[in-house]
Amino acid sequence: MTTRPAITLLIGLRLLLGTGRTGRARFLLMSLGCAMGVACLAAVLTIPAILAAHDSRAAARAPRPVxxxxxxxxxxxxxxxxxxxxxxxxxxxxxxxxxxxxxxxxxxxxxxxxxxxxxxxxxxxxxxxxxxxxxxxxxxxxxxxxxxxxxxxxxxxxxxxxxxxxxxxxxxxxxxxxxxGAEWAPTPAVDSSTLSILRFALGCLVLLPLAVFLSVCARLSAEARARRLAALRLLGLSVKGTLRVNAVETVAAALLGAVLGVGVYALANEAFARVGLPGLQWYPPDGRPSGTVLAVCLLACPGLAWFVGRHRAREAALRPLRVRRSVRPRPPKRYGMLLLLPGLGVICGYCALGALGRDPSDGPVGAVLVPVGVLLTGAGLVLALAPATAWLARRLAGTTQSLPLALAMRRNEVEPGSSLRVVTGLVLLVYAASLAQGVLVELAHISRPTSPTQEYALPFNELNDGQLTRTRRVEGVRSQALAMDSWIPRASSTTPRITAVVADCEQLAAFTAVPPRGCVDGRIQRLTDSDMAEAPDARPGRSYPFLMRTEGGLGALTEKFRVTLPRGSLAITARQPSAFAGADVLVPPSLLPAGQRPAAGQFLLMSRSTPDTVRTVLDGLGTIAPTAEIEAVGVNIDSLQQITVVKSLLAAGMVLGLAIGVAAFAVSAADRAMESRGRLATLNLLGARPLTVRTAQCVQLLLPLTVGLAGALVAGRLAESSYLITGGGTVHWDGDGLPVLAVCTAGILLTAALASLPLTHRHVELEHIGRD
Known part of the structure; x- marks a missing residue:
């Protein structure tokens, strides 16, 4: 029998609104779940627009020199x-x-x-x-x-x-x-290479669990809807008409949820724009969803719901008797292993190279293979969980003598998908959290200060005598010195050049990591550092000229001050980073010509590296010399700002991923409770004790969750290590994060076990008895 599209539309709306409180509750659950998922999707898709708006404003105001x-x-x-x-x-x-x-x-x-x-x-x-x-x-x-x-x-x-x-x-x-105005921002919010890493991490943290979550929402009440569709097919509705009725139900809920999700994100953007993230704040118009984002949210979510629901609906349309009679479903397919095995092969291969001491970070191959391996492993974990759970349940059910365990294993063997919808979001959450932790470990290693002191370099020729005196008295400053290069003619490129530091022994000890032995005040001494290669121009016995000016500021050039490099040397250990690294000779201040000062060089100051001290010193120096270029040696403020932005976005992604995982668990658990009421009523009528039923329900959920979390924990650690090995950093193995993930995994198992207990009750409703 052929049915007009308008009639199938009316049938679908009728079924949507006329299925009682249970049907309306499921529809509301689907809509709210899709709304949350779309809100998270809009947040992730809008991040590039926020960063682009930041860079466009920075480019528009950039001064353009002649x-x-x-x-x-x-x-x-x-x-x-x-x-x-x-x-x-x-x-x-x-x-x-x-x-x-x-x-x-x-x-x-x-x-x-x-x-x-x-x-x-x-x-x-x-x-x-x-x-x-x-x-x-x-x-x-x-x-x-x-x-x-x-x-x-x-x-x-x-x-x-x-x-x-x-x-x-x-x-x-x-x-x-x-x-x-410039074509590009002088300092982008996040550079292109870091942005690629950020997109990949957010994709694993948010988009991958989000796709699973939206699929879970689209498959809510799948069993009950399949039975209704099979009944319509048996009443004479065509296959296309049956599929259209299913599309009306799923797409209507997904579309309503998409509209609600976009609205929720729009309101959240107006509120969070005033608070912002650490290192990143934006104006509300920058974060409003564009036409492309709206199209993706309003079309992708209903499209995904239609695609996911079509499989079960097609089964009901083609085999209605099989669905109505609750015939044992087909065993899950094992094609998920085709994604899991090559993904694990890639990341395990890089881990093996790292363990053997070989550095595979060079070249573009790792930048492609590792993300592909990580994504294949994540997708393979989801797809391989059903056949692995069914196989393990069949093995346990055949050997156990426990009634609760046998009930739970037989249910997982027959229908592993009922529990997998509950645990998939949590499994992906643990896997993605381990990978994100690797990104945070690398960023923390880059931004962590490695020296107990902080040096500051100011251009010596831009400071007068009064400013020099005042800078030494700035709060927090512990020592000072002067670094200068020997003079070479402008037309000559072959004249040897050395770097001299003007300091006494006490100042030298303050700037170096280990106080040097053998330093003598009032004597010129050649400096050597075991961590630095000796400069080829620094030849003992050779004389090197340094330009000097008369005191009082910008006086005329006078005769050159010559320094003869001694044959003996003074061994020092310079901190990294430090302006003393690579210095060739130590010149005592008392040996400088009277009434003269170096014509050029860097005036060096040193303080502790605590953030408050650095802030106090920079403020004091800026007050004394507001137009002088003050360099905090080894501190790249643009890089620190970018690291702060990336950390904030990753933290926001982890929060969104956590919300998605918890929401997927809550929505699936509620739907599972409604679908299992008939089976629980049957067990209650057969005289099963409450403890037996509760234990069976708990074990039925914990088996796939334990298998999935164990696989996610192992695969996540391997994926994190492969990322750290190919990232080019010095940290390849993150042992500190493993206890945290293990504790979180144990907490997830405990929470899931406790959440499954209220799903069982002794109350038996007649409608549940009549169906079975």
Whole structure:
């Protein structure tokens, strides 16, 4: 019998709304589950848009210097100078601009005009920090006259300022300004290589469990719906009509859930944009779903629901008698092993290479094989769980003498999918959490400070005598020194060159990891370091010239100060990183010519490496020399900021993955409880004791969960190790994270066991007896 699409649509809606409280509860459960899944999907898909908006704003405000024909700086030019300092783990950017009073220079987005001399424009967050810490105002000479708008900032928490100065107040390193705007962001939120790793990690953490979760939601009440569809088929409905009726039920619930999920994400974006993540804040318009994201969410979720539900519906349409009579289903197929075995082969191969001491991190092969192996292993864990559980249940059921265990094993043998829907999300959660932990281990190793001290380098020729005296008195500074390179003619590229440090023995001991033995004050000494190769230009007995200026600042060049490299050497152990690494000779300050000072070099200061001390020293140095370029040796603030962003996004992904895993367990457990009421009623009528029924239900759930979690724990550790080995870092084996994962796995097993107990009850309803 052929049926018009409109009639099948009406039948589907009728079945959807007229199945009583149980049917409406299942429909609501499907819709809410899909809503949560779509909200997580929208959050993951919007992350690239948030990062792109960050980079586009940074590119639009980037100062563009005059290029092309060499341009001599004149009084009519607008010049700029950019200084970036670390404020904790966050960059603090100051753009000094100087322009003629009667000129109209171009201005960046977010402000109406460039500040005049003595004026300062700051970001809203910087204005709040200045109110809390007035000492920071020394970095911004002038009075605050305005605030930068959102168009000129990458996020609400950014520390950014435009400082107006007269052109004569800016050093010679200031460059003429041509305008604002660049094709690429000077410092992207996340560079391309790290972004690829982030996408892969988020895909394993969120998208893979999300696909399983949406599939679980689409298969809720699958048995009851299959029986209804089989009844319609026996009443004369065509195969296509039966499939259309099923599509109406599944797609309607998925579409309603998709709409709700998009709405939930839109509300969450407005709220979380004001709070943000550590290292990453965004404006609400940046996080609103685009047309592409809406299309994916509103089409992918119903499409996946239709695809997943079609298999069971097709079975009911083609074999209705088999479904109505509850014939034993076919055993699960074993094609999942085809994905699991090659995936394990790839990651085990890299682990073996790492154990043998071979470094397989070079080359693009590992960058492709390891992600493919990890994804194949994750998908294989899901697909191989059903046949592995059925095989193990059949073995146990044939050997056990326990009635509860036999009941549980026979049910898992006959229908392993009923329990697998409950445990699959938790299995993928453990697997993905282990992999994400490997990414966090590598990032933590990169960002962890390895030295107890922190050095600061300032350009010596930009500091006058008063500034030099004040920098030595900055709170937190423990020692100082001077590093300078020997002079070579500009036209010569073959003149030997060495690096000298001007310090006494006490200062040398403060800057090195181990106090050197044999240091004598007042004597020039050649330096050697066992961790550094000796410079080929540093030849004992040769004399090297150093340029000097008269004291008082930028005096004229005088005669060169010559240093003869001694034949004897003083062994030191420089910290890494340190400006003392690679130094060739130690020059006592007392031997410098009286009334003269080095013409160039780096003025070095040293403090403890605690974050509070570093922050105090940087603030103090910035107040003394606001336009000087202060380098925290070994600290790349852009890299630290990117690591903070990646850690925040991974933490958010782990939270989303945890929410998806718990939701998958809760939704599947509720659906399993409703579907198993008939079988429980039969056992109760046959006189089974409550303890027997509860034990059987608990064991039925714990068997596939134990098998899956054990496989996820082992495979996850192998996947994490293969990632660390091919990542190029020094950490290849993460032993610290194993106890945490083991405890979490045990907690999941205990929680699942306790959650399965309330699913059994002694109350018997007539409708459950009549069906069986």
């Amino acid at each position: 290029t092309g024909v060499p341009h001599a700086r004149s009084a009519a030019d607008t010049v700029f100078l950019t200084r970036q300092d670390p404020y904790g783990s966050q960059p603090f950017t100051r753009v000094f601009v100087g322009h003629p009073a009667d000129g109209r220079p171009p201005h960046p987005p977010g402000i109406d005009r460039l500040p005049k001399s003595g004026e300062v424009l700051v970001s809203p967050r910087l204005r709040e920090i200045l109110a809390e810490q007035p000492g920071l105002a020394g970095l911004l000479p002038g009075r605050i006259t305005g605030t930068i708008g959102p168009e000129g900032l990458t996020g609400p928490d950014e520390l950014y300022a435009y400082v107006g100065r007269s052109p004569g107040q800016l050093p010679s390193s200031a460059r003429p300004l041509a305008g604002f």
